[in-house]
Amino acid sequence: DTGxxxxxxxxxxxxxQNVTFRCDPISEHNRLYxxxxxxxxxxxxxxxFQNEAQLEKSRLLSDRFSAERPKGSFSTLEIQRTxxxxxxxxxxxxxxxxxxxxxGEGSRLTVL
Amino acid sequence: AQKITQTQPGMFVQEKEAVTLDCTYxxxxxxxxxxxxxxxxxGEMIFLIYQGSYDEQNATExxxxxxxxxxxxxxxxxISASxxxxxxxxxxxxxxGPRGSTLGRLYFGRGTQLTVWP
Numbered sequence: 354d355t356g357x358x359x360x361x362x363x364x365x366x367x368x369x370q371n372v373t374f375r376c377d378p379i380s381e382h383n384r385l386y387x388x389x390x391x392x393x394x395x396x397x398x399x400x401x402f403q404n405e406a407q408l409e410k411s412r413l414l415s416d417r418f419s420a421e422r423p424k425g426s427f428s429t430l431e432i433q434r435t436x437x438x439x440x441x442x443x444x445x446x447x448x449x450x451x452x453x454x455x456x457g458e459g460s461r462l463t464v465l
Numbered sequence: 466a467q468k469i470t471q472t473q474p475g476m477f478v479q480e481k482e483a484v485t486l487d488c489t490y491x492x493x494x495x496x497x498x499x500x501x502x503x504x505x506x507x508g509e510m511i512f513l514i515y516q517g518s519y520d521e522q523n524a525t526e527x528x529x530x531x532x533x534x535x536x537x538x539x540x541x542x543x544i545s546a547s548x549x550x551x552x553x554x555x556x557x558x559x560x561x562g563p564r565g566s567t568l569g570r571l572y573f574g575r576g577t578q579l580t581v582w583p
Binding site for chain 2: 365386393394395396397398399401409411442453454455456457458459461
């Protein structure tokens with residue numbers, strides 16, 4: 354499968370715990386994006402990498418959120434001290450500056 | 466102000482009929498791109514069609530076409546000959562700046578849930 358891969362697909366955690374999501378983009382894509390989608394809403398932009406450089410961050414990305422793409426390939430999104438409001442689907446996407454984004458199936462987070 | 470507005474929370478269409486999903490956008494940029502994505506219940510966002518702001522002709526991809534009315538700032542998706550498998554959430558999105566721009570983010574609307582019935 355050469356699509357965008359995300360794991361875990363589902364994560365249930367208790368408030369206050371840390372969670373980490375991983376995204377493996379399409380191999381030849383140099384751009385990688387993280388979005389968050391809550392119920393009944395469209396995806397909201399969180400952050401974007403071109404190769405290993407994080408070029409843009411949304412105000413939604415609070416201090417508890419950190420994203421990395423250390424070698425310009427896979428990326429991780431960590432949420433520290435999770436809150437119930439962090440419950441959402443976290444979507445990863447990639448492209449090669451051709452316009453359309455190719456999305457993974459998402460990682461669903463439930464914070465109890 | 467919302468960058469993308471989709472005013473139809475839900476739409477119903479009978480199989481084999483055509484349906485139009487509405488989308489209006491707000492930008493002061495002269496160069497921008499408009500996208501439609503489909504999100505089935507599995508959750509994956511599937512790219513359907515793209516329209517650049519300088520494209521003179523409406524984009525078409527198989528059964529999908531984009532009715533682009535620049536002066537009205539609308540980019541409606543038309544699905545012809547609906548199929549049961551078209552039942553899904555549909556999102557309109559916009560990227561500001563030219564294609565390939567370092568301004569990578571897409572702004573999404575709230576989506577329209579399309580239900581196709583037999």
